[in-house]
Amino acid sequence: MAQNIAKLDEIMGAAPVIPVIILDDVEAAIPLAEALVAGGLPALEVTLRTPNALKVVEKMATVEGAFVGTGTVRTKADIEKSIEAGAQFMVSPGAPRQLLEDAKSFDVPLLPGISTATEAMAAAEMGYQRLKLFPAEAVGGAKLLKSFASPLPDLKFCPTGGVSVQNAREYLALPNVICVGGSWVVPGDVIEAGDFDHIRNLAATAARLTETA
């Protein structure tokens, strides 16, 4: 099956920002997800970069209103583990051919990462029209995506990597950007301090990024 674009559009279109979460403390999973959802960010990407990441996904998936996905997905095993934990979407920093092939046999959609026109075209050829630009700021940022819009009008992006509250609006104003991803709404020290009110405020500010001033 090709990439489930309708499902991804629902998830990517739910809010302007997908928080990229790096969390090992399972106890913090539910309060963190609740704070983000309450702030207006329902789609949450939990990176598979900590020993307890899948347990964090399981917990967060129980939070009402949350769309929980996994990030840093690199292999078929990562796909299988993500789905078993209850992920509703998966994100990868790259788009290796094998991963794109493997992901096609699962219902849960994969958002692969690209950083050049050639990679975007190769992914599109395999049925992937929703892509992450990674690492967005390092590979050309909003200027690069703006340049993709005319020759690749069918492709839509979630730029991630170096995106912040300062530069997010520039991306979100582009016609080929649905949302951005970023870790700035989930600072490690704030989570460690258990200051979920602060997280909710960061989320609320991020959720308003598409509002006109």
Ligand SMILES: O=C(O)C(=O)C[C@H](O)[C@H](O)COP(=O)(O)O
């Ligand atoms: O794990 C993945 O799937 C990735 O591709 C990497 C993340 O998207 C970036 O680590 C987020 O970058 P920052 O917002 O600059 O911290």
